[in-house]
Amino acid sequence: MAETMGLVQDVSATPSRVPPIVQVDDLHVRFVSKDATVYAVNGVSFTLDPGEVLCILGESGSGKSVTLRALMRLLPRKRAVINGRVIVDGHDILSLSTSALSRVRGEIVSMIFQEPMTALDPVYSIGEQITETVRRHEKIGRAAAEARALELLELVQIPSAKRRLKAFPHELSGGLRQRAMIAIALSCRPRVLLADEPTTALDATVQIQILLLLRQLQKELGMSVIFVTHDLGVAGEIADRITVMYGGRFVEEGPTTAVMRDPLHPYTRGLLASTVHGQMHRERLRTIEGSPPNMEMLPAACSFAPRCRYAVDRCLEGVPDLHRPFPNRSARCIRLEEIGSMT
């Protein structure tokens, strides 16, 4: 029964020795337009420790990118309604003034995106874009800022960095552009780096280079990272901890190895079973039938229930709470114990 599983509400249970650098409580984001209201994020709570790499894993429309953007309030002001509490390094992001927010962006928390070509300004050279960012945040001269720009390009391992300072985004290859974007994001030494599928558009041999670079920079600079991806392999390469999103909620969370080897939630199980990974050859794939929920009218129930092979009537009676069957693991499913003994 649910009660025996130690039904505990989120954050209070995390045994935190060091205070977390990011704390999110009951985050809700909805997009309102004349035609419809889309409920993108529906009650997300989590914490991130200093120096930790958390991966938000989910399919398109699960709310993973919106969650990430809410951490910097990078959502359209008029259409997005954000509720809840987001604390990043002591700053209450959702109540900051515009000027205070623009200081926090870059200095405390910064973001890298999937498509560097659209994230970079096409009419300024890479060097100019970095110096501009640095001088916007710190009172230093042009020469010092330029020296910092060069240092940053070397940090992200761009070959012949000095020459590349003068390069425009279109003159760089995809991998170099992504490195340049990372350099800009790191230019004011943020404590938290948010990464929104930064390797998805890259070729296989380049993707692994960027993943290794991010891992190395994270260690060297002691940053905390939240990494959004749909790719289980990418999560496996970079994350300390994984959280799985479905229908705008975290449905499972745990250390990377544990989630990959022994998923708890039926959705995570389904996702792992339906993902083609190495060494598979024409075994019948166990798929998740149906399609993701309509985010305009989410029922007050388990949003995965319509596709779940283990669903029973009880699943439709309300949004399931997070259950914690083991330390550090949680899943939003009322039948965890029964399912666990079934398989």
Added chain:
Amino acid sequence: MSDCRKNIRREPVTTCPPAPTESQPLLSVKGLRKYFPVKGGLLKRQIAAIQAVDDVSFEVRRGEVLGIVGESGCGKSTTARLLMRLIEPDAGQVIFDGKEVGMRDGMTVTDLRRHAQMVFQDSYSSLNPRLPVEDTIAFGPVVHGTARSKAKERARYLLNEVGLDPSRFGRRYPHELSGGQRQRINIARALALQPQMVFLDEAVSALDKSVEAQVLNLLLDLREEFNLTYVFISHDLNVVQYISDRVLVMYLGKVVEVGPIGDVYKEPAHPYTHALLSSRPSMDPEDRKKESPLSGDPPTPINPPSGCRFRTRCAFAEDVCARAVPALTPIRADGSWLAACHMIIPGSGHSRAAAINEATTGGTNG
């Protein structure tokens, strides 16, 4: 019956089949080439050429799934488009089912497109937004002379085959369907003309993993049911391993390796194949990569490096690699596994190559 004649062109790549029997490949490609001009300057004259596909030769056997992998700009999609004649090749010979495409005594392009069909990556832009999906599926057969009512009937049958209820989905428009459903429509449309071969160009790449699995299962079912031959083009090495019998690896417009999927994935002969395969991220954190197998990005196919095009990123490159273009050379004596690398060409002059007199069938440990 005269197709052996056409095989008398260069190299040990293919052996001439004794007679057009079961063993005759369904598709045979020889010396396929496409350079796109790069225009510039005041007079918009050609200043360079993108060597998108350069001297590509391979075969597809009846009933098999041939995977084509490579990074962006390697020419894998261009190859498929050339074979479907969506782009006119500069040179090369395409023999489909024993008949040369575009030759007077061979097969016309129209006929080719009845026997071979294609499914693209973008499920939305490849459908007509103003046509209900069953009309889209019936469109091809009508163009090829089937009666409208017959074509409709087949469309509804195919909708059912791809797992969509015709009475529920038939009259819908593309924007009323999800990405996975639209890709099912594209597959149904490709099958409407009862083709023998289907080119799948990144057909599952844009789908979410749970939907991708559904479509992969469907593709394997349809292949059994309709005796299809697939050419499966993808950048996803795991999916290619999953679905293919053989794999062809391309780099900057050239074939670098081709062979049985199990062998190539287990012991890649070409250093590029090796690097590509070991770039795959691992789901197991205890199995994380320590260093990346290659540095830098793939160069552009405009003015590619001389000799072996991979030499600029290859750890084993020597002088000979810049001087000579390595030919596809058998790794195995029966010619089922080939790679284009000087290290496996006996007597090529590469320090790791076998000397010419001790040249046997042996493999390599690149």
